[in-house]
Amino acid sequence: MSRNIIEVNDLTKKYDELVAVDSISFDVKEGEIFSLVGPNGAGKTTTVEILECLRKPTSGNARVLGHDVKNEDEKIKKKIGVMPQDFNTFERLTAEENIKLMGDLYGSDNVKEIMRKVGVDKFKNKKFDDLSGGMKTKVGIGMTLISNADLLFLDEPTTGLDPHARRETWNLIKDLKKMGKTVFLTTHYMEEVEYLSDRAGILINGKIEVIDSIENLIEEHGGGIKVKVLEDGEAVDIINDRADEVLRGEDTWTGIFDNKKEARQALIKLFQLDAKVEVEEAGMDEVFLRLTGGKIDEGGELV
Structure with missing residues (x-):
C-alpha cells in the first residue's frame, strides 16, 4: 500500500x-x-x-x-x-x-x-x-x-x-x-x-x-445512465416520468437513471416516438450536482 x-x-x-x-x-x-x-x-x-x-x-x-x-x-x-x-x-x-x-x-x-x-x-x-x-x-x-x-x-x-x-x-x-x-x-x-x-x-x-x-x-453518487432529448412534449414527459433526476438545458432535457432497466424502458418509448436521443454514462458532473445541488460554469462559478 x-x-x-x-x-x-x-x-x-x-x-x-x-x-x-x-x-x-x-x-x-x-x-x-x-x-x-x-x-x-x-x-x-x-x-x-x-x-x-x-x-x-x-x-x-x-x-x-x-x-x-x-x-x-x-x-x-x-x-x-x-x-x-x-x-x-x-x-x-x-x-x-x-x-x-x-x-x-x-x-x-x-x-x-x-x-x-x-x-x-x-x-x-x-x-x-x-x-x-x-x-x-x-x-x-x-x-x-x-x-x-x-x-x-x-x-x-x-x-x-x-x-x-x-x-x-x-x-x-x-x-x-x-x-x-x-x-x-x-x-x-x-x-x-x-x-x-x-x-x-x-x-x-x-x-x-x-x-x-x-x-x-x-x-455511488453519479447515477447510472444519462438520456438527453431535444425539447419536445411527449419525449420530455417520458423523461420527467421515469428519470430519477432531470436536468434542464438550453434546449434539451437530460434524465439521470440509477436503474438501467428503467433507462431501457424509457429509451424504448423514446425510440417509438422517433425522438432524437443521446445516451451516455453518468460522470463527475452528475456527482457534483447530486452532492451540491449545483454545477460549476466555465468561469469556475457555482450556478
Missing part, C-alpha cells in the same frame, strides 16, 4: 469572521493524482497555499513529506514543485531561458531533458510573451519539474486554455504520474477530474463534501 505523502487533520483557516477552510481532513497517497475540486471561493487555493507553506493555518495540522507545515516549512519548500495559477516568468526571455533560469536557481543541469519531456523543445527559442496559453502551461510545468521534486502542486493548470491545449496538458499531467511524481491538482473542470484523477475531494464553502476514488464517486 502506498504511503501518505500528505496528511491533513482538522485544518482550519480564518480571516477575521470569514472561514476559508473549515476543519478539513484528508490524505494524498504517494504516486497518485489527487484532485481538490470546487468552485471559485471554495477554499482550494487557500488549502494548497497552506500545504505549500505560504500561509499558516488557524488551527489543525498538516504534514507534507513527513514534515509539519507549521514549523518545518523550509524543509517542505525544498522538496516540492509548485505551479500557481498565475506563475511568474520573464516574458521577454525565451521558453528555454525561463526554464534554464529556474534550473540555475536549483543548481540543475537537466534543462534539455525537462524541455524534451514537457514538449518545450519544439518552441524553445520563442519568447514567453509570444507563446500560446498551452505553450505557456508547458513552460510552467517545466519550471516546476526542474527541482526534481517528487510532489507537484498544480493550481488550475488548464484555466483559460482552448480544448486542444487543455487535452495536451492533461496528457502531460498523465506523463508526470508515469515519471513517478505525485500530483496535487486543483481544478473546477469535472471532465478534467474524471480524466486525470485517481481520487478526488469535493470542496464547498471550505468544507469537504466527499473524498473517494473517481470510480467509487461515480458509482
Whole structure:
C-alpha cells in the first residue's frame, strides 16, 4: 500500500469572521493524482497555499513529506514543485531561458531533458510573451519539474486554455504520474477530474463534501445512465416520468437513471416516438450536482 505523502487533520483557516477552510481532513497517497475540486471561493487555493507553506493555518495540522507545515516549512519548500495559477516568468526571455533560469536557481543541469519531456523543445527559442496559453502551461510545468521534486502542486493548470491545449496538458499531467511524481491538482473542470484523477475531494464553502476514488464517486453518487432529448412534449414527459433526476438545458432535457432497466424502458418509448436521443454514462458532473445541488460554469462559478 502506498504511503501518505500528505496528511491533513482538522485544518482550519480564518480571516477575521470569514472561514476559508473549515476543519478539513484528508490524505494524498504517494504516486497518485489527487484532485481538490470546487468552485471559485471554495477554499482550494487557500488549502494548497497552506500545504505549500505560504500561509499558516488557524488551527489543525498538516504534514507534507513527513514534515509539519507549521514549523518545518523550509524543509517542505525544498522538496516540492509548485505551479500557481498565475506563475511568474520573464516574458521577454525565451521558453528555454525561463526554464534554464529556474534550473540555475536549483543548481540543475537537466534543462534539455525537462524541455524534451514537457514538449518545450519544439518552441524553445520563442519568447514567453509570444507563446500560446498551452505553450505557456508547458513552460510552467517545466519550471516546476526542474527541482526534481517528487510532489507537484498544480493550481488550475488548464484555466483559460482552448480544448486542444487543455487535452495536451492533461496528457502531460498523465506523463508526470508515469515519471513517478505525485500530483496535487486543483481544478473546477469535472471532465478534467474524471480524466486525470485517481481520487478526488469535493470542496464547498471550505468544507469537504466527499473524498473517494473517481470510480467509487461515480458509482455511488453519479447515477447510472444519462438520456438527453431535444425539447419536445411527449419525449420530455417520458423523461420527467421515469428519470430519477432531470436536468434542464438550453434546449434539451437530460434524465439521470440509477436503474438501467428503467433507462431501457424509457429509451424504448423514446425510440417509438422517433425522438432524437443521446445516451451516455453518468460522470463527475452528475456527482457534483447530486452532492451540491449545483454545477460549476466555465468561469469556475457555482450556478
